[in-house]
Amino acid sequence: MPRPILTADRMRAAEQAAIEGGTSVETLMDRAGTALAEAVHRLAGTGDTLILCGPGNNGGDGYVAGRKLVERGHRVRVAALAPPASAACVAAASRWDGETVTFEQASPSPILVDCLFGTGLTHGLEATVSERLSDLAKSASSAIACDLPSGVGSDDGRCLSPVPAFDMTVTFGALKPAHRLMPALPSMGRVVLADIGIDASSTWFEIGRPEVPALAAAAHKYSRGYVAVLAGEMSGAASLAASAAARSGAGYVRVIGDGLFQGLPASVVVGGKLGLLADDGRIGSVLIGPGVGRGAGAKALLQAALDCGKPLVLDADALNELGANPTGMSDAILTPHAGEFARLFPGLDGTKPEMTLQAARNSGAIVVSKGPDTLVASPDGRLGFAPPAPSWLASAGTGDVLAGIISALRARGMDAFDAACAGVWIHGRAAELAGPLMIADDLISELPAVLA
Numbered sequence: 208m209p210r211p212i213l214t215a216d217r218m219r220a221a222e223q224a225a226i227e228g229g230t231s232v233e234t235l236m237d238r239a240g241t242a243l244a245e246a247v248h249r250l251a252g253t254g255d256t257l258i259l260c261g262p263g264n265n266g267g268d269g270y271v272a273g274r275k276l277v278e279r280g281h282r283v284r285v286a287a288l289a290p291p292a293s294a295a296c297v298a299a300a301s302r303w304d305g306e307t308v309t310f311e312q313a314s315p316s317p318i319l320v321d322c323l324f325g326t327g328l329t330h331g332l333e334a335t336v337s338e339r340l341s342d343l344a345k346s347a348s349s350a351i352a353c354d355l356p357s358g359v360g361s362d363d364g365r366c367l368s369p370v371p372a373f374d375m376t377v378t379f380g381a382l383k384p385a386h387r388l389m390p391a392l393p394s395m396g397r398v399v400l401a402d403i404g405i406d407a408s409s410t411w412f413e414i415g416r417p418e419v420p421a422l423a424a425a426a427h428k429y430s431r432g433y434v435a436v437l438a439g440e441m442s443g444a445a446s447l448a449a450s451a452a453a454r455s456g457a458g459y460v461r462v463i464g465d466g467l468f469q470g471l472p473a474s475v476v477v478g479g480k481l482g483l484l485a486d487d488g489r490i491g492s493v494l495i496g497p498g499v500g501r502g503a504g505a506k507a508l509l510q511a512a513l514d515c516g517k518p519l520v521l522d523a524d525a526l527n528e529l530g531a532n533p534t535g536m537s538d539a540i541l542t543p544h545a546g547e548f549a550r551l552f553p554g555l556d557g558t559k560p561e562m563t564l565q566a567a568r569n570s571g572a573i574v575v576s577k578g579p580d581t582l583v584a585s586p587d588g589r590l591g592f593a594p595p596a597p598s599w600l601a602s603a604g605t606g607d608v609l610a611g612i613i614s615a616l617r618a619r620g621m622d623a624f625d626a627a628c629a630g631v632w633i634h635g636r637a638a639e640l641a642g643p644l645m646i647a648d649d650l651i652s653e654l655p656a657v658l659a
């Protein structure tokens with residue numbers, strides 16, 4: 208099951224539902240603190256531990272975790288930033304009878320646990336506080352954040368004050384959008400999700416390893432997926448996309464265009480008229496964008512794609528050619544990077560999740576909003592958050608490869624949203640295998656290993 212993702216408001220509503228169902232806040236906090244202690248102990252072993260506690264329930268989790276870590280043999284010191292304020296934090300703090308120091312006295316410790324603020328953060332930390340948090344986190348061998356690194360906005364991933372890097376973030380019930388959004392994402396470390404008995408079902412989720420439909424024994428090349436790639440001025444980009452489609456399990460890939468398609472596998476067919484798109488019922492998806500260029504030629508290609516009635520994947524220049532605020536794009540997948548997104552959907556505001564969903568609703572398409580924090584939105588409200596992908600994907604042509612992968616999965620018969628989510632996951636995994644000095648071409652070589 209993919210890990211659910213909830214905004215702070217929806218998390219509070221889920222917590223409220225659990226309370227109305229008979230589970231007290233104190234019980235939830237006890238489970239959260241226990242899970243935090245367990246994760247800290249497993250990551251860092253037994254060692255001197257400093258827990259920074261805030262006044263709210265995030266701090267309350269810290270007092271519980273302190274007690275549990277003492278039971279496990281840790282020497283624990285708690286540094287309170289402010290006296291406990293929420294009722295549950297007051298109750299948890301009253302059961303803490305271990306070593307306590309003031310926040311100003313807090314000195315470096317091999318294990319640091321940040322329980323200052325979580326989903327209740329309303330503004331950035333004071334400069335002296337964020338500086339001390341950073342110093343303590345940097346000097347610790349293991350730095351662990353409770354729910355969120357303090358200073359991170361839960362819903363938008365903004366850093367409201369400077370946020371140090373943590374080795375691990377332990378969260379409860381569901382992930383929060385910030386765990387998978389820039390600029391907060393690199394501060395999270397490993398994100399561990401603890402079940403505390405809250406029903407956290409959500410249409411927002413972290414994209415997990417996909418289930419690509421098995422190949423039928425009676426499959427033939429067309430039923431496996433026939434991808435048509437429309438090529439324009441820059442034949443290299445179309446070659447990358449078509450090669451990626453072929454290596455992602457498509458049974459038949461055809462490039463329609465006039466260029467010299469260097470590096471294409473010999474099995475990819477080159478040529479054919481645009482009329483094929485509408486006439487050939489075996490075509491499972493049409494990809495247009497990589498290297499298609501701008502101008503009259505691109506316009507004609509785009510029109511042919513829009514008119515052919517086949518599932519579409521639109522990337523790169525096809526998105527620029529499409530113009531702002533497209534509508535009626537059902538059965539299409541749009542894969543804009545941030546610049547293309549801003550041109551396609553001007554005037555949207557809100558967080559990246561909100562804007563990507565709005566773009567999907569307005570256009571009717573599945574929207575893959577690319578970047579270090581790629582999101583996949585469906586007009587029906589589903590929203591997939593990519594797991595962290597290596598930053599070495601920031602390299603020319605990697606988007607063409609992604610579009611090719613998605614096109615192959617779509618032609619294979621996967622639903623558009625599932626194909627887009629699966630493509631994003633496979634792409635990130637291929638990058639991990641390809642390593643830091645990879646170029647886009649290398650991603651294609653890794654696809655068989657990822658898809659095997």
Ligand SMILES: NC(=O)C1=CN([C@@H]2O[C@H](COP(=O)(O)OP(=O)(O)OC[C@H]3O[C@@H](n4cnc5c(N)ncnc54)[C@H](OP(=O)(O)O)[C@@H]3O)[C@@H](O)[C@H]2O)[C@@H](O)CC1
Pocket residue numbers: 218219221222235236239261262263264265266267268292293323324325326327328329330331332333353354355379380403405
């Ligand atoms: N949801 C669940 O199911 C469960 C949640 N649990 C835990 O609860 C956490 C959420 O707790 P929470 O709502 O009490 O908020 P929290 O993050 O502790 O901070 C709020 C306090 O800080 C204050 N404040 C805010 N920003 C500030 C700043 N920059 N500088 C100074 N003060 C600032 C704010 O005051 P205000 O500014 O609003 O007056 C308020 O007093 C969640 O992350 C998880 O760890 C688990 O225990 C169990 C199940």
Ligand SMILES: Nc1ncnc2c1ncn2[C@@H]1O[C@H](COP(=O)(O)OP(=O)(O)O)[C@@H](O)[C@H]1O
Pocket residue numbers: 523544577578579580581596597598599600601602603604605606607608609634
């Ligand atoms: N810093 C980064 N970390 C992780 N993934 C990234 C990063 N930068 C870009 N990517 C990914 O690399 C791909 C780049 O696509 P795109 O911008 O269309 O490039 P191109 O047009 O050169 O193919 C996207 O899948 C994007 O999500």
Ligand SMILES: [K+]
Pocket residue numbers: 265321322323324325352353354355356357
């Ligand atoms: K925290």
